[in-house]
Amino acid sequence: MADTILVPIELPDPEPLSSVLIEDLASLSVVVLGHYDLPEQTPASSARDQFGEAAQATLDEVAEAFADAGAAVRTRLVFGKDRAAAIRQVATEEGCAAELDPAPTEGIGRILVPLPDVAEFDRLPRFIRVLSEDSTKRITLFHVVEGEESRERGESIVAETRERLVADGFDSASVDTLVVEGDEHDEEILRVAAGYDAVVMYEPESRLGDRLFGSLADRIADETGDPVILVNRDY
Secondary structure, X not given: OOOEEEEEEEEOOOOOOOHHHHHHHHHOEEEEEEEEEOOOOOOHHHHHHHHHHHHHHHHHHHHHHHHHOOOEEEEEEEEEOOHHHHHHXXXXXXXXXXXXXXXXXXXXXXXXXXXXXXXXXXXXXXHHXXXXXXXXXXXXXXXXXXXXXXXXXXXXXXXXXXXHHHHOOOOHHHEEEEEEEOOOHHHHHHHHHOOOOEEEEEOOOOOOOHHHHXXXXXXXXXXXXXXXXXXXXXX
């Protein structure tokens, strides 16, 4: 569904979710996925028999916080070794349009929006608005020019997207643009993201290094402390 977001948590001892994020996401349908990581030799069925009741109780506590904030919420509990695979499977089964990679935050005054090499899309603005608060003063549309792409093309992408956001009701004074040129696309996003409070971005194409180094969204959350909303592509 267009307004459904997946919120993965790690069991048995999940990091607490920020009350700011819970309130921001309360307008959405929320699927809280509890992933219980297992050692290599532990069968999932045995772990569920031994730990399932306690794990579900922990998961229900997290879901209750979303419900108290007004969100429509449901839970999924998965025992397994591959977190990324579990997230992909549940997101597909539940029809999620986006995934939250959470990180602690006390407020979201600045949102970075890395843009792909395309200006025609519909889903991303919805999730920018979800994270935008009364205290949000800056939304930066960001594009990395790389390869054969021209800087003029990059400038056009952010300018056209800004026009669409303003036409959609975003405050023109709060939406700015930034274009940089570089060969290290992910590193440029990580560098710029350090100056922001949250990141909203489309899901990048999977890469071989993701399994070793983590996805770009995971790296942003881990290295900058920014929560990330990763939006499924609709272009």
